[in-house]
Structures are given as structure tokens and as C-alpha cells.
Amino acid sequence: MALDYSQKVMDHFINPRNVGEIENADGIGEAGNPKCGDIMKIYLKVNPETNIIEDVKFKTFGCASAIASSSMATEMIKGRTVEEAWNLTNRAVAEALDGLPPIKMHCSVLAEEAIHEALNDYRAKHGMDVIPVEHHED
């Protein structure tokens, strides 16, 4: 049975924003889902004066929902401070995509976790406290 994907999911899957990597990134994070084997990597360019994320790129080896979630999540944190970006939840990403099928919600969790790992990488390098990353299923 084909899953019912929103137009936005299809758009971000077919034309993903911010694909690639950043050379000399200020923060790099990776998250994987052991069940499906999908992996997402996030690269951040952060202005150290303002803590604003000036650029963000991703590489995702995963399903359509994971790619659409990475694309949307990177759009949502670009131009935000590292503190603001921390508050982005996978549910907010899924909502911005006009929803994900329930069995695909876990795919958006990869985006939240990879961003948290990348933010912590930046935080650690800049003398800020590293925040524990919470793992959840959806």
C-alpha cells in the first residue's frame, strides 16, 4: 500500500534544500536509526560573535521522509541562533511538512538528533555546556 505523503513532503524529497557538506564546518552531527539503517549528517556554519547559524547543509542516506525532514529542518534553523535551533522538535518539522504518515514519524527524529549533535559539537568547541541528547522513537 502506498503511503499518503503531503505535497510538501514530496516537494522537499524531490527538490531537497541544503544538500551537501560544509568545509571546515563549525559543528558536525550525525544520527542513525539502527532499525532501518538510515543515517543523517548535519554541518553548521555559525557566526561565533552572534551564535547565528549562517549556513547549514545535510547528507542523508535514508528514506523519502528522512530526506524531506532534513531539508525542512535545515531551512527552519538557518538564520537562527544555536539556542533557538536547539528547540526545534521533530514534531515541528513534521508539522511544517503538513504531516508525516504515523509510521514515518521516526524519520523526522533523525533530523532533530543530528541537529542536536551538531549543535553540541559547536557548543563543546566554543566553551558552552553540552546538552544531553534525548533519544525518542517519534
Ligand code: FES
Ligand atoms: Fe529510516 Fe525513514 S525509514 S529514516
